[in-house]
Amino acid sequence: MTSAALQDLFLSTLVRQAGGNRRRWRLVLGEVKVYAVATHPHCNWSVTPTGSAGENDTVERIADELRITHPIVRAA
Numbered sequence: 844m845t846s847a848a849l850q851d852l853f854l855s856t857l858v859r860q861a862g863g864n865r866r867r868w869r870l871v872l873g874e875v876k877v878y879a880v881a882t883h884p885h886c887n888w889s890v891t892p893t894g895s896a897g898e899n900d901t902v903e904r905i906a907d908e909l910r911i912t913h914p915i916v917r918a919a
Contacts, residue, residue, distance in 0.1 A: 845919035846875040846888065852913075853890070853905065861901045871898045877918045886914040 857868040871894035892902035
């Protein structure tokens, strides 16, 4: 999976589980940062949400869920 595909999956999941629209969630989510697998062998990506406390909590909860099924992504 690419970081762009992961971001799209993230946005779809956020809209489905929390409501709202993709534009707002895209602003809250920001970019998916990808790190080298050599230094991050268990999960090579992260997000830094910039929304309200509730929005950030929702993003972090979904990030935890997605790390289980998509721990390694490639940049794109």
